[in-house]
Amino acid sequence: MLALLLLQLLHGGLGIPSASQRSFGVDYARNCFLKDGEPFRYISGSIHYSRVPRYYWKDRLLKMKMAGLDAVQTYVPWNFHESEPGVYNFTGDRDLVSFVQLAQEVGLLLILRAGPYICAEWDMGGLPAWLLNKETIVLRSSDADYLAAIGRWMGILLPKMKPLLYQNGGPIIMVQVENEYGSYFACDFDYLRYLQKLFRQHLGNEVVLFTTDGASKSLLRCGALQGLYSTVDFGPGNNVTAAFLVQRHSEPKGPLVNSEFYTGWLDHWGHRHSVVSSSIIAKTLSEILAHGASVNMYMFIGGTNFGYWNGANMPYLPQPTSYDYDAPLSEAGDLTEKYFAIREVIGMYKKLPVGPIPPTTPKFAYGEVALEKVGTVKDFLDDLSPSGPVKSTYPLTFVQVKQYFGYVLYRTKLPRNCSEKTLLSSHGIHDRGYVSVDGIPQGVLDRWNIISLNITGNAGAYLDMLVENMGRVNYGRYNNDFKGLVSNVTLGEDILTDWEIYPLDIDRAVDQGLSNKMSDGNISSYEEPTFYTGNFSIPSGIPDLPQDTYIEFSGWTKGQVWINGFNLGRYWPALGPQITLFVPSNILVSSSPNNITVLEFEKAPCSSGKCLIEFVDRPNINATVHRESTSEKLFTRDVFLDHI
Ligand SMILES: *[C@@H]1O[C@H](CO)[C@@H](O)[C@H](O)[C@H]1NC(C)=O
Ligand SMILES: *[C@@H]1O[C@H](CO)[C@@H](O)[C@H](O)[C@H]1NC(C)=O
Ligand SMILES: *[C@@H]1O[C@H](CO)[C@@H](O)[C@H](O)[C@H]1NC(C)=O
Numbered sequence: 001m002l003a004l005l006l007l008q009l010l011h012g013g014l015g016i017p018s019a020s021q022r023s024f025g026v027d028y029a030r031n032c033f034l035k036d037g038e039p040f041r042y043i044s045g046s047i048h049y050s051r052v053p054r055y056y057w058k059d060r061l062l063k064m065k066m067a068g069l070d071a072v073q074t075y076v077p078w079n080f081h082e083s084e085p086g087v088y089n090f091t092g093d094r095d096l097v098s099f100v101q102l103a104q105e106v107g108l109l110l111i112l113r114a115g116p117y118i119c120a121e122w123d124m125g126g127l128p129a130w131l132l133n134k135e136t137i138v139l140r141s142s143d144a145d146y147l148a149a150i151g152r153w154m155g156i157l158l159p160k161m162k163p164l165l166y167q168n169g170g171p172i173i174m175v176q177v178e179n180e181y182g183s184y185f186a187c188d189f190d191y192l193r194y195l196q197k198l199f200r201q202h203l204g205n206e207v208v209l210f211t212t213d214g215a216s217k218s219l220l221r222c223g224a225l226q227g228l229y230s231t232v233d234f235g236p237g238n239n240v241t242a243a244f245l246v247q248r249h250s251e252p253k254g255p256l257v258n259s260e261f262y263t264g265w266l267d268h269w270g271h272r273h274s275v276v277s278s279s280i281i282a283k284t285l286s287e288i289l290a291h292g293a294s295v296n297m298y299m300f301i302g303g304t305n306f307g308y309w310n311g312a313n314m315p316y317l318p319q320p321t322s323y324d325y326d327a328p329l330s331e332a333g334d335l336t337e338k339y340f341a342i343r344e345v346i347g348m349y350k351k352l353p354v355g356p357i358p359p360t361t362p363k364f365a366y367g368e369v370a371l372e373k374v375g376t377v378k379d380f381l382d383d384l385s386p387s388g389p390v391k392s393t394y395p396l397t398f399v400q401v402k403q404y405f406g407y408v409l410y411r412t413k414l415p416r417n418c419s420e421k422t423l424l425s426s427h428g429i430h431d432r433g434y435v436s437v438d439g440i441p442q443g444v445l446d447r448w449n450i451i452s453l454n455i456t457g458n459a460g461a462y463l464d465m466l467v468e469n470m471g472r473v474n475y476g477r478y479n480n481d482f483k484g485l486v487s488n489v490t491l492g493e494d495i496l497t498d499w500e501i502y503p504l505d506i507d508r509a510v511d512q513g514l515s516n517k518m519s520d521g522n523i524s525s526y527e528e529p530t531f532y533t534g535n536f537s538i539p540s541g542i543p544d545l546p547q548d549t550y551i552e553f554s555g556w557t558k559g560q561v562w563i564n565g566f567n568l569g570r571y572w573p574a575l576g577p578q579i580t581l582f583v584p585s586n587i588l589v590s591s592s593p594n595n596i597t598v599l600e601f602e603k604a605p606c607s608s609g610k611c612l613i614e615f616v617d618r619p620n621i622n623a624t625v626h627r628e629s630t631s632e633k634l635f636t637r638d639v640f641l642d643h644i
């Protein structure tokens with residue numbers, strides 16, 4: 001209701017010019033943009049539709065409009081839309097066209113960062129993992145197979161965007177080509193030229209195509225291309241004059257543009273939560289605006305890496321589920337002090353829109369919910385892997401078994417007795433392997449620290465390694481990030497052979513409901529990767545429920561959680577800094593109990609009697625990290641010694 005009212009206010013009396021009058025371009029003589037023939041500069045903010053439930057798109061966009069923004073900027077993650085070659089999804093939370101139209105309804109222009117590569121702390125920087133089906137592919141270069149895949153993808157994406165370009169009556173004023181290409185080793189101008197031609201072919205000659213690079217001459221060297229307008233990105237505290245002089249090196253005339261002015265910063269598991277003060281943001285933003293420059297704030301709202309969508313940096317450091325970013329709107333869309341500080345600065349340079357700012361959505365503490373253990377991954381193997389294992393002498397990667405996300409079970413038999421603690425090793429666990437022998441957990445191997453482990457078991461016993469893909473590298477030359485066991489596994493001196501590799505479709509099995517296997521009597525009493533389920537009902541008699549909430553995992557270690565089949569993401573309170581997970585209200589129902597499924601890999605608090613999770617009304621994503629990830633080895637071993 002409020003939203004509707006606001007829309008009417010915003011649009012009241014504004015004659016929208018007909019398509020033929022609409023134009024957007026660069027005015028090189030006056031160093032600005034030209035919109036409908038008038039000098040123009042934009043103040044924009046980043047929002048990734050892939051990180052905000054569709055249900056909340058309008059709320060977030062309205063808050064951005066009311067902060068005084070002219071435009072929003074979004075990335076298009078290719079892998080979010082093309083899950084298998086030629087299999088596209090543009091519906092529901094992936095309905096990009098509706099998102100763009102909604103931005104326009106709210107009165108915002110849109111800057112489209114169409115990729116194909118986006119970085120964005122998103123799995124593989126948005127590139128689909130199936131590109132790695134060609135093992136030697138050189139991503140972000142003129143590798144023929146890479147170009148062919150882009151050609152097909154852009155042939156789907158860009159025609160959908162064309163009617164939404166500003167000059168065609170839509171909100172899209174500019175389209176970014178590639179992303180910070182100058183930071184990549186390949187420096188392949190043929191690739192950039194191919195993209196330029198492809199974009200022009202699909203979008204026409206009128207639209208402003210641009211590139212973005214770090215504000216240094218060396219980065220612009222490989223990132224800029226004649227015919228694509230060069231912009232720069234830099235954060236608070238930088239010398240604004242000097243940063244824009246770098247842009248001038250590439251673009252002697254035309255508007256000054258900072259395409260990513262950082263309002264906060266990203267997080268990694270095992271590192272302190274990033275915080276950037278409002279005062280320094282306000283100060284630098286004001287300087288940028290005083291230069292007459294256009295600016296996009298990255299992020300204006302970060303949102304959430306639901307499911308398996310987070311990326312990672314090298315040396316391997318995955319990003320957590322929350323992408324709060326310390327942005328002016330919190331992960332849950334809450335108005336923060338930073339929001340008002342930014343709004344005040346914007347108000348010094350332009351007239352702010354009148355009308356109410358949509359309020360912060362209320363959060364509700366539904367309280368504790370008891371969970372029960374329903375069985376291990378092994379117990380559910382038939383449900384999780386209905387087509388059974390792929391057999392191979394040596395281990396295969398995720399891509400080789402055509403599974404791109406989540407978890408794969410690698411199984412073989414011990415070739416000999418390992419009663420005197422035999423060393424199991426692999427240099428290629430991507431990214432974390434939960435090891436057990438005949439149902440007895442042995443410990444965890446990982447990519448960055450723990451590459452060997454002593455195991456015990458008799459000849460012929462099943463050695464199970466459940467391997468987790470923790471998110472593909474999204475930045476730099478390590479983009480070709482193969483998952484699973486990417487090298488051989490040795491036992492003492494011997495290479496282990498004859499693997500059964502089970503692709504696991506856990507999301508589908510969870511969606512169908514996991515029936516309790518505990519009565520089958522074949523359950524080990526040890527803690528292997530195990531499923532727990534429970535449910536809770538929305539209390540009646542309280543108005544406006546269901547509301548957003550956060551799950552807290554006290555006493556749990558590391559795992560993945562679903563509510564009503566929606567994959568909320570990974571939790572890892574034993575490492576931090578993120579302790580609670582955001583639960584948007586739109587996945588909850590009032591009409592029946594809400595089903596929770598937790599897959600815990602290491603240690604649940606259930607053996608000590610408190611088999612609970614708790615729904616709380618405030619987030620905690622900034623816990624003190626006791627041990628930075630370099631000493632995580634200690635931490636992991638502690639957990640295991642504790643329960644073996
Ligand atoms: C497409 O994506 C939406 C949103 O994530 C999802 O609900 C839907 O099931 C997907 N469709 C297919 C066919 O996978
Ligand atoms: C900022 O950079 C400009 C241009 O390089 C320079 O003239 C100025 O002194 C710098 N300001 C500060 C505070 O360093
Ligand atoms: C392996 O251990 C089992 C059980 O302890 C024993 O019966 C068997 O003889 C051992 N095999 C070898 C080859 O040592």
Ligand SMILES: *[C@@H]1O[C@H](CO)[C@@H](O)[C@H](O)[C@H]1NC(C)=O
Pocket residue numbers: 421423452453454
């Ligand atoms: C394995 O056991 C041996 C002998 O007890 C010990 O020296 C070694 O440190 C252990 N290795 C690991 C990785 O725990």
Ligand SMILES: *[C@@H]1O[C@H](CO)[C@@H](O)[C@H](O)[C@H]1NC(C)=O
Pocket residue numbers: 394486487488495
């Ligand atoms: C595993 O070892 C075999 C035999 O030495 C070798 O042919 C194969 O390439 C190795 N696989 C990997 C992934 O290293």
Ligand SMILES: *[C@@H]1O[C@H](CO)[C@@H](O)[C@H](O)[C@H]1NC(C)=O
Pocket residue numbers: 370534535593595
């Ligand atoms: C909900 O949980 C209760 C135990 O708290 C259980 O008896 C009931 O079967 C569960 N309902 C569903 C639909 O899973």
Ligand SMILES: *[C@@H]1O[C@H](CO)[C@@H](O)[C@H](O)[C@H]1NC(C)=O
Pocket residue numbers: 512513564565589592593594595
């Ligand atoms: C919860 O699970 C039960 C039993 O599988 C199912 O009947 C019900 O539809 C589920 N509820 C929701 C909201 O998905």
Ligand SMILES: *[C@@H]1O[C@H](CO)[C@@H](O)[C@H](O)[C@H]1NC(C)=O
Pocket residue numbers: 622623624
């Ligand atoms: C985390 O953030 C909250 C809310 O801003 C603050 O009260 C708390 O002191 C912070 N904790 C840490 C450990 O930084």
